[in-house]
Amino acid sequence: MQTPPRVLTVAGSDSGGGAGIQADLKTMLALGVHGMSVLTAVTAQNSQGVQGAWELPVEAVEAQYRSVVDDIGVQAVKTGMLASAPLVSAVAGLLAGIGVPVVVDPVGVSKHGDPLLAASALDSVRTELLPLATVATPNLDEVAQLTGIEVRDESGMRRAADAVLAFGPRWALIKGGHLDGDAVDLLTDGAAEHWLRAPRLDNRHTHGTGCTLASAVASGLAKGLSVPDAVGGAKEYVTGAIAAGFALGTGIGPVDHGW
Numbered sequence: 001m002q003t004p005p006r007v008l009t010v011a012g013s014d015s016g017g018g019a020g021i022q023a024d025l026k027t028m029l030a031l032g033v034h035g036m037s038v039l040t041a042v043t044a045q046n047s048q049g050v051q052g053a054w055e056l057p058v059e060a061v062e063a064q065y066r067s068v069v070d071d072i073g074v075q076a077v078k079t080g081m082l083a084s085a086p087l088v089s090a091v092a093g094l095l096a097g098i099g100v101p102v103v104v105d106p107v108g109v110s111k112h113g114d115p116l117l118a119a120s121a122l123d124s125v126r127t128e129l130l131p132l133a134t135v136a137t138p139n140l141d142e143v144a145q146l147t148g149i150e151v152r153d154e155s156g157m158r159r160a161a162d163a164v165l166a167f168g169p170r171w172a173l174i175k176g177g178h179l180d181g182d183a184v185d186l187l188t189d190g191a192a193e194h195w196l197r198a199p200r201l202d203n204r205h206t207h208g209t210g211c212t213l214a215s216a217v218a219s220g221l222a223k224g225l226s227v228p229d230a231v232g233g234a235k236e237y238v239t240g241a242i243a244a245g246f247a248l249g250t251g252i253g254p255v256d257h258g259w
């Protein structure tokens with residue numbers, strides 16, 4: 001057996017299994033890479049929302065990371081829920097100079113409106129984490145939090161991308177799924193511009209969409225794909241996973257990775 005590409009997610013746990021590291025590892029399995037996890041926080045969570053969240057100590061995060069990179073090694077990293085300013089700074093410190101692609105999903109607030117990042121951590125995300133990103137994948141709520149820009153249309157997405165790129169990531173993937181009409185995302189490095197379109201799917205079971213997309217991008221990059229090819233493949237993967245999303249509990253169910 002050949003050793004598959006290895007991808008590390010640095011993210012929070014969703015006890016309901018739909019988002020966070022659970023979504024990340026399922027995506028990685030489905031895409032044929034070996035997934036590993038550095039847990040930053042534990043959430044008590046289900047289809048109704050987040051009932052509780054506890055962050056791990058910085059030393060626990062650093063120790064998990066060292067264990068993985070010192071022995072196993074990584075070909076790409078994805079970051080998700082980082083919870084607090086000290087954790088954002090610690091993760092940025094670990095990833096500085098890592099020399100492999102880093103996908104930063106600047107997770108702020110869940111679809112149910114539960115905060116997954118302290119407001120006091122936003123500056124660290126802007127100045128310490130985003131400059132390390134190969135690709136940053138904010139949704140429109142996260143764009144508003146990070147840049148103050150309220151996007152209403154595709155020209156707003158262009159302005160948002162420029163504002164996100166000003167923080168230093170090589171590429172910005174602005175996810176316009178919260179706008180009306182087709183699910184349109186914009187990928188740009190400031191020179192090339194790729195618009196990714198998928199029809200809006202009539203399925204409310206979309207929990208874990210953002211985690212899944214970012215993990216699929218990291219998986220593609222670990223396999224050696226270019227950023228546009230990795231993002232194009234990830235968009236296809238997440239569109240299939242949303243189409244297959246299923247009811248769970250009494251609220252919003254997860255996207256499905258077995259389609």
Ligand code: PLP
Pocket residue numbers: 011012013014019020021043045080081107109110111112116206207208209210211
């Ligand atoms: N829980 C965790 C641990 C997450 O990382 C995220 C998103 O990144 C969510 C919940 C929110 O998922 P969604 O907004 O898709 O419901």
